[in-house]
Amino acid sequence: xxxxxxxxxxxxxxxxxxxxxxxxxxxxxxxxxxxxxxxxxxxxxxxxxxxxxxxxxxxxxxxxxxxxxxxxxxxxxxxxxxxxxxxxxxxxxxxxxxxxxxxxxxxxxxxxxxxxxxxxxxxxxxxxxxxxxxxxxxxxxxxxxxxxxxxxxxxxxxxxxxxxxxxxxxxxxxxxxxxxxxxxxxxxxxxxxxxxxxxxxxxxxxxxxxxxxxxxxxxxxxxxxxxxxxxxxxxxxxxxxxxxxxxxxxxxxxxxxxxxxxxxxxxxxxxxxxxxxxxxxxxxxxxxxx
Ligand code: CTP
Ligand code: MG
Numbered sequence: 001x002x003x004x005x006x007x008x009x010x011x012x013x014x015x016x017x018x019x020x021x022x023x024x025x026x027x028x029x030x031x032x033x034x035x036x037x038x039x040x041x042x043x044x045x046x047x048x049x050x051x052x053x054x055x056x057x058x059x060x061x062x063x064x065x066x067x068x069x070x071x072x073x074x075x076x077x078x079x080x081x082x083x084x085x086x087x088x089x090x091x092x093x094x095x096x097x098x099x100x101x102x103x104x105x106x107x108x109x110x111x112x113x114x115x116x117x118x119x120x121x122x123x124x125x126x127x128x129x130x131x132x133x134x135x136x137x138x139x140x141x142x143x144x145x146x147x148x149x150x151x152x153x154x155x156x157x158x159x160x161x162x163x164x165x166x167x168x169x170x171x172x173x174x175x176x177x178x179x180x181x182x183x184x185x186x187x188x189x190x191x192x193x194x195x196x197x198x199x200x201x202x203x204x205x206x207x208x209x210x211x212x213x214x215x216x217x218x219x220x221x222x223x224x225x226x227x228x229x230x231x232x233x234x235x236x237x238x239x240x241x242x243x244x245x246x247x248x249x250x251x252x253x254x255x256x257x258x259x260x261x262x263x264x265x266x267x268x269x270x271x272x273x274x275x276x277x278x279x280x281x282x283x284x285x286x287x288x289x290x
Contacts, residue, residue, distance in 0.1 A: 073135025166264030
């Protein structure tokens, strides 16, 4: 056992379970679980044999604290100019801003929300946001800016593009559950439905097809993406760049799980995407206009 100290509140021993744990004092409150499930299990006298099953056997346990980073600091170049010079993330869809939808879903599923915005948006008022921080020049830089604001006792961090306003709270919960289950990261994925061609050189009038890619086993991934905090922090070491964070965790040798995605979590990249998401979100009703 790595650490044990008498808990000041209820007299239990506070314990951390790790690989190689051979004994625990009794009675004990397990406060850490092999780096994945923290703030964790109130278990009756776990022995080494019990350690491997205690959460899944339905004991009473407190799950890891979760924190969402809602990324809204992009320039929206492909979307084009927004009236009044506003950011793409503040564009309204189905009655409220993309930021408003994204923050709401994140807040339902997570214990806290950091909103990462462009410098021009820092002074705005936002509902349901715990921390507002200025983003970086790239998406990866914005994630790092957000990550720096996450409280120390959080173990699962969820990165979400504000440009996916249709992602439901249930989708956040699905990726979080997968990380709690023991993987380093979890991403929503939808099977690719278009036929895929390789076009090595693409010019103004198109390009010559070099071949067709077998799409079986190919998935498009979305956000929210959930991470074991330590895995996300390690993956960002050295300030690497990628279009999503799961790619960085993969590159660092981590285990990434794909879970079923949602059509409504479609990303608003161009103005045409707004029409698609508007239609997908229309039935949910509008919020408070944020
Ligand atoms: N993002 C960010 N900080 C950046 C770049 C992107 O927070 N420096 C966020 C965007 O606000 C968006 C998400 O990352 O919610 C996905 O990025 P993307 O769809 O590419 O949006 P933009 O970068 O804003 O658009 P574009 O690439 O066309 O400029
Ligand atoms: Mg971009």
